[in-house]
C-alpha cells in the first residue's frame with residue numbers, strides 16, 4: 001500500500017513515510033492510494049476474532065510488508081494491553097435498539113487512546129528501526145493531548161509538545177496533560193481557541209523547511225495512522241452485533257468536531273462494512289451539521305459548550321471527505337479548500353448535496369439539550385453519559401428509525417467532564433487515576449496564539 005495527498009503533489013509513499021510525514025508536504029492530507037475491500041466472507045471469518053486479532057488483520061491491509069507480521073502483532077498487543085477492559089471497546093445496551101460503544105477504557109479515559117497507544121508504540125518502533133528523530137507537535141481541545149502524551153511519555157528518542165487553548169479545556173483534561181513530569185513533554189497553554197492551536201501547528205507543518213529541520217511529527221488525526229486505527233472499532237462493534245442478529249440496519253452515531261472519528265467510519269463503510277447510516281453529532285459549534293444539512297461549509301463564531309473537545313470550527317479531516325466527494329479529484333479538493341481561505345466558505349452544488357445526504361445524517365445539539373439527555377439517561381436507564389456522548393445519543397434519538405439499531409460512540413468517561421455532570425445535579429465518583437491528579441503539581445507555559453511565540457518555544461525544546 002502506498003499513500004497520496006488530497007492535493008496531488010505527493011504520491012507513492014510507503015506506510016512508515018506516511019506516518020512520519022503527517023501533513024502531506026503539499027499541505028494536503030494523506031490517504032491510501034486505494035481503499036482495500038473487505039468481502040462479506042472475510043467479514044464473516046472475522047466474527048470470532050478478539051479486538052487485538054481484528055486490529056492486526058485490518059492494519060495489515062494498510063501496512064503491507066513494511067512491518068513484519070510478528071512485529072505488527074506485538075505492536076498491537078502492547079497497545080491494547082494497556083486497556084482496562086478485556087474487550088478493549090465493549091458495546092453496551094442502553095435501551096431498545098440503542099447501544100453505546102465504550103471507547104474510554106484506555107489510560108486517559110478517552111477514545112483517543114485507541115489510536116494513540118498504537119501510534120506512540122509505532123513511533124518508538126520506527127525510531128528504533130530507522131534511527132528517525134521523533135519530535136511530536138500536536139494541538140488539542142482536551143482529549144488528544146493527554147492521550148498523545150501518555151502514549152510517548154518517558155520514551156527514549158521522542159519529545160512531544162502539545163498546544164491546548166488556555167482555560168478552554170475541562171479541569172481533568174488540563175490536569176491529565178500538565179501533571180506529567182517527564183522531561184520529554186512540553187505543554188503550551190495558548191491564549192486563544194483550539195482553532196488557533198490547530199492553525200498554528202498546521203502552518204508550522206506546512207513550512208516544510210522548518211518541519212524537516214526540527215523533524216516535526218504529527219499525532220493529530222491529520223496523521224493517517226489515527227484514522228486507520230479508528231476504523232477498527234467500527235468493524236468490532238458491527239461484528240459483536242451481527243453475532244446477535246442485530247446488524248441488518250446498523251447505524252453509528254458519532255460525536256465529532258474535527259471530522260476524524262466519523263471519517264474513520266466513512267472509510268470503514270467504503271471498505272465494505274455494511275453501515276446503514278452514519279449520524280454526525282455536533283454541539284453548538286455546528287459547522288459540520290450545517291454542511292451536511294445545507295451544503296455550506298463556513299466557519300462561524302466560536303461557542304464555549306459543555307463538550308469542549310468538540311468546540312471546533314475548522315474541522316481538519318474535512319478535506320479528506322471532500323476529496324472522495326469529488327471522485328478523488330485533487331484539483332477540485334484543493335480549489336474548494338482554498339475557497340474557505342479566500343471567501344470564508346464553500347458551497348456545494350445540489351448533486352453533491354444529495355451525495356452528502358446519502359453519506360451522513362446530522363444533528364447539532366444545543367447546550368440545554370445536552371444536559372437534558374445526560375439527566376434523562378441517568379434517571380431512566382441508570383447510565384451516566386459524558387457530554388460528548390450525550391450529543392451522540394441525542395442525535396441518535398432524533399435520527400434513528402424504529403427498525404434500525406444505533407450504536408453511539410461513547411468517546412470519553414464522564415469523570416473527565418464533571419463541570420457538565422455537576423450541572424445536572426449528579427454526583428459521580430472519580431476513578432482513582434483521575435482522583436490522584438488533583439494533588440499533583442502542574443507544568444505548563446502560557447503563550448500568545450502566534451506562530452512566532454510557539455516557534456520560539458519549539459526551537460528551545462527540540
Ligand SMILES: N[C@@H](CCOP(=O)(O)O)C(=O)O
Nearest residue numbers: 140141142143144220221309
Ligand atoms: N477533539 C480533539 C481535537 C483534536 O482532534 P484530532 O482528532 O485531530 O486529534 C481533542 O480532544 O484534542
